[in-house]
Each structure stands twice: as C-alpha cells, then as structure tokens.
Amino acid sequence: MNILEAKNITKQFPGVLALDSVDITFKKGEIHCIIGENGAGKSTLIKCLTGVYTAENGQILINGTDTKKNRSMFEKIAYVPQEIDLFGHMSVAENIFMPFEKSGFNGVVNQKLLQQNAIPLLKKFKLDVKPDDLIKDISVSAQQLIQSIRAIAHEDYEVLILDEPTTSLTTEDAKILFDFIREIKNQNKSVIFISHKLEEIFELGDVITIFKNGQKVAYSDLKDATIPWIITKMTGRNVDQEKMFYSENISDEVLLEVDNLTGADFTNISFKLNKGEILGFSGLVGSGRTELMQAIFGYLPVYSGSIKLEGKEHKTGDTNYSVSNGFFYLPEDRKAQGILPMLSIRENISASNLDRLKNGLFISSKKEKESAEDVINTYDIKTPDSEKAIKFLSGGNQQKVIIGRSMICNPKVLVFDEPTKGIDVGTKAEIYRLMKELAEEKGIGIILISSEMDEVKKCSNRIIALYGGKKYGEFPCTATKEELLNAIIGVKSE
C-alpha cells in the first residue's frame, strides 16, 4: 500500500533544474533510503514532499489524496531536518512540544504537563537529560536525537523523513535511533532515510533510490544492491570523460606550508601548497574544512601549530595581515560573509583595494570607476553599470565580483570555499576555467573546498579528504571516486 506517492515532480530554480520528472513511491512498513551527491536533488525532493516547496509540475499524493486539493495532508508527514534548528535557550520539553498546538494546552503553556509528557519520550531514547535542561547545555548528539523526538512527538504522523540524522550522533545514540526506526517500521509506518553513510543504509534500509542531477537514476531492493553498484550509479562514472580543469603548470616552489594545525573544529592538520597548484579539500558538512581554511586565513582562532607563507611565519588571527600578505579567502556563504549588499558593485570591488585608488588623502572617483569597470569587463559580469547595488546581481555574478576584487590585489593564495554553490552549470564551468587560468598563468596557489565530488576531482591536482576535523588521506587527481568517497565518510584508506 502506497502511503506517499510523487508523480512526475519537476522543480525549477533560476538556472537549475533541481528535480526532473521524478516518480517515487513510499510503502507502509518500509524503510526507503535515498542517496545522491550534494546537489542531486534530495533536499528539493524532501521539501516538495513536506510541502515547503510546491513543484511546478506533477502531483503528490498522501494516502491517495492529492495534496494540491488538501494541504492538511502534509500533517501526516514528520520531518527531521539535517541541521540542528532547536531553540538553544528553551528547555528540552518546550523544544519537543513546540508549537504546543497539538498538545492541548489552549493558549496557556503548562510547563509541568510538558515536562511530564517529555519524560517517557526521553526514557525511550535512553537520553540522560532532564526535561527542564536548556538545549544549549546538552551534548550535540543529544540535540540531534531531540530533533528526531520532536518530529515524532505528534503521534498522528504516518511518514517519517530523516535527513542525515546521524551526522553528529555517537555510535550508541545512533543505535538507539535505529532501534526506534525499526519499531516505527513495525507499526506499519513509512520511513524515508537520507544518508551519505553506506553502512547505515545497508544496516537499516529495505529499498534504495539513487538521485543524480535532479533525476532518479536507480531504484533497487537493498538485498540485491552492492556498494560499488550504488557508487557507480551515484557518481555516474560513464560521464567521466568530461573536461578536466586541474593546473598543468605547477612550480616546485612551496607557497603555503601548514604544520600540525589544531583549532576548535580540526585537529593536527598538515599540508603543503605549491605555486600554481590547485589543492582540493573534500569532506562532508561538519568535516571542518571551512573552519580549517578560515582559521588559516585568520578569521577563526588557531590553538596550536604553524603556518608559513613563502617560508615566512604567518601571523594567525588577523585577517588584515593575511590580506596584506596576499592570502585571500572567498567565503562559501556569499550573503553572510561575502557581499556588502546595499553598496554598489563599484564600492564592493574597491573595498579591498582603496590604498591603490587614492589621490593623496582622498579616494579618486575616476580611478575607482576605472578599476570597477576593468573587473566587470575582465570577468564578464552581467550588469548595466557599476553603480547597481550588488544584491541585485545573480549568485554567479556576485561570485565573479568577489573573485575580481581579490584579483586586483595580486593575491598569492586564494581559498575558494564552495565557489559554485547555488550556481548553474554554465557558470560553473566558467569558474573552473578561471581557477585553472589563475593557477597556470599567475602562479597563484589555489585551495578549493567543495562537497561536490565531481568538482574536486575535475579541478584539483591533489585532494585532501577530511572527516571529523581530521585528515583522512591525501590523493592524487587520478584517485577514484570510490577511494575519495570512502575517505570522506571516515573509512581509512590503506
């Protein structure tokens, strides 16, 4: 019996076809695993299934009822999001029963009742926290379990969707969660389980659906599936003959040397970067890749270890020092850390380079305008003029402004943190080409952080895999995807 059914679902975002005519059905009493690389369309699918997004095309049927006609059917679906989004300064019980609607407390929140109701749930998950503990004071593993408890606290659900629910769980907590998931299955409810961890999928799942580039590429009973088959389907190795973008002009000169670096989210990391080289960093969300690079750049603190830039000891914890010594970081979160939204493209470009645009004491508007127009032309930024506020540009064009403004400072090291996040396929290739050009022609050392396996493999000369803040291997660009995938999910390579 199909409890949840999606028929011919298509979802389009500007420049990206996120879901391409997907058909998928979920049965009662079944654990259905979904796997795919980042950007494959898993999250978009989930958001369509939970009613967050409305697909342009297609139908979603819950219990045979079209959700377009009856949106309240979405209440049958419980959802555990990937990222922890609890209220840190509220109690465990309050978080579980938020927004208190279905708990029958008509307007008044009865704390005692809330806490009493929370106790059996906490016991079931063998959680050693009190209902009145504040979320911020309990462990991350407990927090992630609370997320799952919150989803099932409203008992009238029939489908439970878990989006990578184990990324921060300890092994014991994961076991408890799995036992519970099996229990739900025995209650004849349906479970959708999304994970990057293949062992978990084989341990828990009944069937698996594999996504790639917004399409459902494979479906199988897990009894008939093998790990290599899944990885082949997931990565689509037959399209591997695509163009490569790694640097073909690497100098012997070491540019950046990081030795035994430890910070809050990474431990004992060492690596070297040569002039003209593109070094890829691969890892899942939470592997510490962004934190590592931000620490080297001086944005986050370094606890111990040393950094040398061109043989010279590099000061830590000072972004101004890094920038004036030619070390630039291009952030993953352009909106939060990259652009100055209300300012014009001109002002966004000149902000990194004002010293070179001055006539005596004051900024020369003429020089500033020239440099901005230069960047706009060089990087082919699509805008009517340089006075437009940057927030009105598309993501790809914003990224080009950010790259351009670093380039006018003659950088030595450039860190690209997820440079193609939210960017369409055409612009992606443009950015790859740009990175290659910068490395080969200007001898810039490039560090590329990406969670897209294809991207890292296509662009890097060497690849370092991180898992849980530790280095899990260093690979040449000829490494297979299987090797890399193992390393980023924490399986040590020999």
Added chain:
Amino acid sequence: MNNNLLKNNTLINMMKRSTLTAISMVLFLMIIIASIVSPYFLDKYNLQSLIRDLAFIGMIGIGQSLLLLVGELDLSVGKIASLCGILAGMMMVNYGVNSYLAMLIALVLGVIFGTINGLLITKLRLNAMVATIGMQGVYGGINLVLTKGKAITGIPENIYMLGKGHIASIPIPFLFTVGVLVIILFLTKKTKIGRYIYAIGNNKEAAKILGIKVDKIRVIIYSIVGAISALAGILYVARLGSSQSSIGGNWPMNSIASAVIGGVALNGGIGNPAGALVGAAIISVISNLIVLLGVNVYWQSAVSGFVVVLAISFSSLSAIISEKKQKKIKLESVDK
C-alpha cells in the same frame, strides 16, 4: 503594465530614490506651513535662535549618524559634552588657563572619553547601547563630583562670541556645525575610513574577511563622536556664559532622532550624515512652532513627540504607498 509603473507618482518615486531629498522637502513644507500659521516664524530674531538651537542637535546628530552607520550608537554624548564644558570652564576660571588653550584641551579630553567608550565596547565586546548608558552615568557622576551640581560662572567674555555671535547674521555655532558636516562628509565619501564605515555597516563579517580592521574603525568613530560632543559642549558654555552640568540632557535622544529622521538606518549601512542636519532642523522647527503657537506648556512634549514619530514614518509611508500601488497594478493585470 510597465507604462503604468513608469507613470507612478513622480513625487513618491523621488522620495523613494533618496530619503535625503524626501526629508528636505518635508522640511521645506514645514517651513512654509510654519510661516503661514505664525507671523513671527520668519522674524529674524526667531530664525536666529532656531538655527542656534538646531546647530547643537545637528552637530551631535552628525556624529551619531556615523555610529548608526556601523550599527551602533552612543548615549553618553550629552554627558561627555557637559563634562568637557565643565572641565574647560574650570581650567579657565579656577586655573586661569588661556581660554582657547582650555577649549583645545577639553576637545582632546572629549576624544579620550570617546576612545574609552570605543575601547570598552570593542575589547570587552559590549553592546553599544548598554555600555554607553553605563558610561553616561560615569561621565555624569564625575561631573557632579567636580561641580557639586553648581554652575561655573565667570567664563572669560572673549569666548562668548563663539556661542552668541553672528557672522553675516548667521549664528556662529551653526557655522561650526556646517564645518563639522563638511569634514564628516569628506570623511565618509572620500576616504578609506568612510568606505570602511559603510562596509562594516553593510556586513561586518564580510568586512572582516576583506581584511578591514573592524574594531579599529569602530574605536576611531567613537573618538570622533567624543570630539564632536566636546565641541558642542564647549560652544554651549560659550553660549550660556557659564558651565552647567545640565548641558546636553536631551542630546542623546534628539541626535538619534534627527539622524533617523534624516534617513540613517538604525541597523547600519544606509544613510547620509547630512540627513542628520535636516532631521535636526525638522525637530527644531517643530519645537519652535509649538512655542510660537502658544501650545500649553504641559502639552508641548507630547505634541513634539508625536510630530517626530510622524516625521520618521514619512519615509516608510512612501514605501508602503508604492507597494500598495504595485499590488493594485499587478492585480488589475491578473484580472484581465
């Protein structure tokens, strides 16, 4: 439909494009209304005293707008002003220091007080509002310890003209305010620091990643605001002919109000310090008019408060109106 949008009320369009233009038009309108309803409004003496009043709020407002541009504020401006006025007065009267030298020293002290504010807020990572509420208590307290609440009289008469005098009928304090505005406009529009101020106000984290020394810039702004407060305090002493601890009592709130009326965003990144001067003028015209019209003394504060709220809502009102208009146009095109 596009045609329709283009025909959209040009007045509203103009106001949307620049808050400064909009708010200047409001001021102009208010002056016209004021001169119609009260025959005394355009009287030379009345205008001079109005302009002298607005000079002080305007000057502090210009400083305050620098802080608002990075998303912060300073509530101790009034107390710094009165403390610097007191210190200048004591140097002149009690220690016989040359009056111009005393004023210069007081100005330097204002810079120091501002820097202390800035260092506390950046180094201890304090919230600007709470920290400066605390510091206003400290500066006000020192003030009381020094004066026991009594005014310092006998200020040398040679500085009176700085507060009371005119050049070509324009009150001298106003000329100082214009001078401060010119310097601050140069700073914000033409120098590195100015650009960094807007960058920080737009996105503090992005500014850090650009290599901007965010905390250093913040401290610099606090010291500039300290200097401006001290200058206003000293000029006020010259205007009164005595140093009083009550100077600047309503400056913190009025300076923030004038900056906000002038289109400076409370959470940073948007606005022009010149707007603060226009905002100050609006506030001064309102309070002047209330007096001229003989509004009951007990009602004056309520009326002026209400008109200030009206003035602030003016810029957001234009946005609301144009949104409604767009909605209407869109709905009409859908119906067809």
